[in-house]
Amino acid sequence: MAVKILLNEDEIPRQWYNLAADLPSPMQPPLGPDGNPVGPDDLAPVFPMNLIEQEVSQERWIDIPEGILEILYRWRPSPLRRAVFLEKALGTPARIYYKDEGVSPPGSHKPNTAVAQAWYNKQFGIERITTETGAGQWGSALSFACAILGLKCKVYMVRISFDQKPFRKLMMNVWGGECIASPSMNTQAGRDILAKHPDTPGSLGIAISEAIEDAVTDPTGKTRYSLGSVLNHVMLHQTIIGLEAKKQLAKVGEKKVDVVIGCAGGGSNFAGLSFPFVCDKINGAEIEIIPVEPTSCPTLTRAPFAYDHGDVAKMTPLLPMHTLGHEFVSPPIHAGGLRYHGMAPLVSQAVVEGLLVPRAMDQLHCYQSALFWAKTEGYIPAPETSHAIAAVIEEAKKAKEEGKEKVILFNWSGHGLMDLSGYESFMEGKLVDYPLPEEDLRASLRSIADLPKAPMVKTGKW
Amino acid sequence: MVKKGSSKYDDLTTRCPMLGHPVPFHYCRDSVGEMPCRKILDCWHERFDVHSYMKELYSDEEIEQIVAPPKSKLMQIIELARKARETGG
Numbered sequence: 001m002a003v004k005i006l007l008n009e010d011e012i013p014r015q016w017y018n019l020a021a022d023l024p025s026p027m028q029p030p031l032g033p034d035g036n037p038v039g040p041d042d043l044a045p046v047f048p049m050n051l052i053e054q055e056v057s058q059e060r061w062i063d064i065p066e067g068i069l070e071i072l073y074r075w076r077p078s079p080l081r082r083a084v085f086l087e088k089a090l091g092t093p094a095r096i097y098y099k100d101e102g103v104s105p106p107g108s109h110k111p112n113t114a115v116a117q118a119w120y121n122k123q124f125g126i127e128r129i130t131t132e133t134g135a136g137q138w139g140s141a142l143s144f145a146c147a148i149l150g151l152k153c154k155v156y157m158v159r160i161s162f163d164q165k166p167f168r169k170l171m172m173n174v175w176g177g178e179c180i181a182s183p184s185m186n187t188q189a190g191r192d193i194l195a196k197h198p199d200t201p202g203s204l205g206i207a208i209s210e211a212i213e214d215a216v217t218d219p220t221g222k223t224r225y226s227l228g229s230v231l232n233h234v235m236l237h238q239t240i241i242g243l244e245a246k247k248q249l250a251k252v253g254e255k256k257v258d259v260v261i262g263c264a265g266g267g268s269n270f271a272g273l274s275f276p277f278v279c280d281k282i283n284g285a286e287i288e289i290i291p292v293e294p295t296s297c298p299t300l301t302r303a304p305f306a307y308d309h310g311d312v313a314k315m316t317p318l319l320p321m322h323t324l325g326h327e328f329v330s331p332p333i334h335a336g337g338l339r340y341h342g343m344a345p346l347v348s349q350a351v352v353e354g355l356l357v358p359r360a361m362d363q364l365h366c367y368q369s370a371l372f373w374a375k376t377e378g379y380i381p382a383p384e385t386s387h388a389i390a391a392v393i394e395e396a397k398k399a400k401e402e403g404k405e406k407v408i409l410f411n412w413s414g415h416g417l418m419d420l421s422g423y424e425s426f427m428e429g430k431l432v433d434y435p436l437p438e439e440d441l442r443a444s445l446r447s448i449a450d451l452p453k454a455p456m457v458k459t460g461k462w
Numbered sequence: 463m464v465k466k467g468s469s470k471y472d473d474l475t476t477r478c479p480m481l482g483h484p485v486p487f488h489y490c491r492d493s494v495g496e497m498p499c500r501k502i503l504d505c506w507h508e509r510f511d512v513h514s515y516m517k518e519l520y521s522d523e524e525i526e527q528i529v530a531p532p533k534s535k536l537m538q539i540i541e542l543a544r545k546a547r548e549t550g551g
Contacts, residue, residue: 163485209542230535
């Protein structure tokens with residue numbers, strides 16, 4: 001029985017898939033404060049035009065340039081693994097597969113877009129890229145990509161992280177990235193903060209301000225900013241995950257996938273695996289596609305679809321998304337990557353259409369599932385990944401009850417070796433669950449009652 | 463809006479979900495320079511009565527402003543770029 005399904009380099013997908021082209025109902029555009037759609041010119045100082053074109057593209061398939069593939073070959077195609085030991089432990093007739101994105105040099109799926117973004121920047125004539133980072137995962141991925149492409153990379157790392165997490169900084173340095181503590185004296189934003197608070201440990205908000213200012217004020221015009229999540233072009237670059245998985249499943253004779261699962265945070269992890277299967281579903285395939293989110297922040301499972309302001313002052317642009325309202329306060333949970341107020345617009349629209357069936361999991365159940373996984377498959381998952389694993393186990397048990405040989409696929413978004421303190425808290429009984437009470441939800445939703453509602457455009461097919 | 467001042471909770475630590483590593487309470491209390499972290503209630507309410515702590519320092523309106531969810535990333539980027547170009551860096 002094959003437990004590692006591999007592809008050769010010449011079998012790698014040569015196009016990314018753009019779900020925006022196939023959504024049966026059109027995406028609602030992001031609106032500015034004046035009510036008009038945000039356009040490419042708004043983004044031109046920040047991103048190279050070739051990436052902006054991808055951000056707004058309606059083309060179904062976008063060629064992956066050979067130059068990008070030549071870099072990705074270092075670790076791609078990534079392995080598809082079959083969780084045979086979990087299957088046996090559960091006694092399920094289901095066949096469970098997972099895409100291992102932990103095999104890249106920086107150890108996550110993030111280089112899939114870091115390499116692409118760096119390459120397109122270079123093609124546009126950009127010589128230097130800036131970004132921000134917390135613990136350093138994205139900063140190290142971009143530093144790696146820039147090193148391979150001969151670009152300069154400057155990473156503004158939140159000072160408290162810079163001081164506490166030296167190893168990611170060293171990874172960036174090894175790849176030639178310049179990693180400096182934020183706030184810094186390099187930018188006006190940093191200088192302003194330091195003048196008022198010279199001992200500040202910094203924040204992600206300050207680091208983003210510095211990275212963007214650094215890019216847009218470069219008098220040579222040869223610097224741009226890069227972001228590793230949320231945006232459409234980021235998700236596009238990640239679809240290579242799902243496209244590879246389809247080839248690998250075919251290689252072992254799987255003609256049909258029944259369930260596709262991913263944890264839903266910023267969007268790129270879930271979208272990367274699932275969007276190619278959403279395409280199949282649009283074209284008639286029967287697939288259950290499940291974004292998994294925490295019960296404590298049920299953005300997709302319980303909230304309405306509405307235009308929502310990003311702030312209480314209501315001065316920011318309106319963006320159509322699933323929302324809990326701008327007064328929503330998320331309860332604490334360890335899966336940091338899943339704590340978002342709104343979901344990516346592409347994912348939201350797919351939910352509205354019924355193409356995705358979101359599910360919420362409580363963190364205790366997720367940690368229990370993660371421990372079960374670690375004791376069967378061996379790997380220790382990141383807290384975010386444990387949400388997907390909890391749903392996988394549920395589906396595998398359901399298949400056992402129904403006596404069905406279902407094929408279940410999910411995305412292994414990373415190991416949890418940097419998150420062992422969360423496991424410690426769980427094993428010591430220090431964690432509790434935070435399901436959002438109905439009354440809290442209703443109170444939150446009252447805050448958006450008077451806002452313009454995004455039209456619920458859907459075909460009603462799913 | 464900053465209302466600094468030591469607190470008996472300052473040395474307690476918890477994992478920051480955004481940074482991905484442990485931070486002391488005083489980081490959440492005044493890290494941003496202008497206001498506490500928007501997740502301060504999320505991350506600390508299981509450890510002590512952070513709501514009462516905040517109410518002693520801030521009005522309800524200020525707390526609502528502090529804990530407001532973030533703007534969408536795209537909008538944040540556009541606004542920051544506009545601001546940086548206006549100030550000239």
